[in-house]
Each structure stands twice: as C-alpha cells, then as structure tokens.
Amino acid sequence: MQASNGPSAFHRTLAGPGRGWAVLALSLALALAACQAPEAAPAPHAGTTASATPAATAAPAAAPAPAATTSADADAATADDDLPAPLPDDSYRNATLRPEYSACVGASGGVTPALQACGDEEFAYQQGRLRAAFATIVAGPDGKAKDALMDEQAAYMDDTDRYCSWNPEEDGQGQMLDAQSCRINRTANRADQLQALTSK
Template identity: 35%
Template sequence: MKPHLGFTISFLASTIVTAAFAAPLPPPSRIEPKADVVNGIAIRADVERLSYISPRYLGIRPAYDACITETLGVVPKQQDCADAEYTYQDGRLNRDYKALLATLEHDDRQAAIEAQRAWLRFRDKDCAARAGRFGSDAGPTTQSTCLMESTAHRAQQLEDWTNTVKRHPAR
C-alpha cells in the first residue's frame, strides 16, 4: 500500500514548522544555575511549559522515531509505531495524573479532575476530527499519532503542574 501523499507532505510540513518554532535552548553558559532538565531538555525552574512542542520535552521516546524510520513511509506500520508509543504515554499520563491529585487539596483536586475529564473529551474529538480529513488510508494513522502526541503533551503538563505544586504549595 502506498502512503497517502497528502499525509506525507502534511507530516513533513508539520515537522519542519515544529522544528522552526521550537524555542532554542540558551547556550550552556547562559543556563541558569537552577535550570531543570526534563526529558533531556534544560528549562528554567518553576516554569510550566504548557506550549513547548519538542518531542523530547514531551517525553516521546527515541524508540518511536526509530520505529517510524523503519517503516519506510508505510502508513499502517506508522500506525503500529504510534499505537505502541501511545500505550507507553497513556501509562505515563495515568501515573502523572495520580501524582498530581496526591499533591492537591480538596477544591483544587476537584478542579483538576474536572479539567482532566474535559481534556479527555477534547482530545478524543480533536483527534477524530483531524483524522477524518485523510480518509480511510491515512485517517487511522493520523488519529493514532494525534492521540499519542496529545497524550504525551498532557502527561508533561501534568508532570509540570505537579512539580510546580510541590515547589509552591497552596498558602
């Protein structure tokens, strides 16, 4: 089966755009002494990076990149890669969510539960809407990739949130 050309071009374009707009790290001599390293990326301490895009920052493993490379552009095989990474990221999301809830007091915990439920509904609808544009050939792979990337992003958000709460407990 040949990969859908529109999907391949779209994937390459989004990769280039992401790389072009990812915030560069400061030179090593300019990293603040209190810098954290998250998934191999140095960031300033006490900053929630809710919009940072780097796959490494999001915790997407290098094994996913290697898997995608091995597919040689075969779309169903790319879906297998995304599904395997999604399984990992979903476990990570659940661990990070439980860790966050354990750090929050009652009202904040309830707000976080409601936010997570809303996020899950959004993620599922958003990824389904994106996948529908590509039809039956690339649609399932697009949906799997979207679910995996969105889940990794949310897991990192929850991890950042937990770390912020730990550093700055409610007063």
C-alpha cells in the same frame, strides 16, 4: 410613408353607414395587437402523436445556464471538503516524543501497518506517563484546586476525543494515522503538564 388623417377607403367600406369610427378603432387595435403578440404555435391535429410536433414548439423554454465556474473554483471547493476541521492549538500537532518512536517511524518504510504499530507503542508509553502523573494527583489532598484539576482533565480528554478521531466507515488509512498521531501528541503534552504539577 405618409400619415393618414382619416380612415382609408377599405376601413370606410367595412364601417358602412352608421358604424363610424368605432369599427375603425377596433380594426386598428386588432392590427396593433397582431404586430406585437408572438406568433402562437399551431395546435396539433387530432390523432397526431407527440413525435409529430416540431421540437421547437414541443420543448419547454430552457432554464438559464448556471454561472460559469473555473477549474480553480472547483479545486478550491473540493479542497475545502477534504480538509479536516481546524485544530484549536499546537498541542494536537506537536509534542516531545521518544527517539525510539522516531527510529521506528524511520524504519517503517512508510507502510501503514508498521507506522500504526510504531504509534501504538508510543501511545502506550505516553499514556503510562499520563496515568502515573494523574494517579499521583488523585492520591493527593482534596480541595478546590484538585476539583478544578479533575474538571480540567475531563475537558482535556473530551477535546482529545473530539479532534483526534476518525470514522473507519468513511475515512481512509491516512486519516487513521493522523488521528493516532493527534492522540499521541495530546497525551504526551498532558503527561508533561501533570508531571510538572506533581514535581512541585
């Protein structure tokens, strides 16, 4: 297409005498705007319902799709939600317990009430050891060392309550048995520590 050096006959006719280039400039501006602007949807006639409006013009622009996630991402997120809070040290997981407890667990057949009964029995035994050792310390002479030990014992029990707990309204039997095992281990380990102090 050849470039035009002046107004076409059509634009000269519209401009008429005395209107000159102003009308031409306005005509070109309108033509350029019409080429660049998106076509507006026609307004519905009065009395039409929303269902008569074409879906392409009635629906708002769709939101951008979320970033694609893999099944591995979803599994990792679920696993993180299911994991308990990390324990501060090994005293919550391991302790030297009686052979009778191991035998009881072995004979339980993995049945929750039987496992719980084994744990209750072992916890009562370890708690008896802890109380006896602590009573010996309480009966001893007063002093800064005794005061520090009392504070240490209170902090130990607070940490045990914090990490060895379960919520019966939200947690299941597995979490209950884990909390029981945690408490047994902490009690047995603390009993060992206090008995070692009283034997000096």
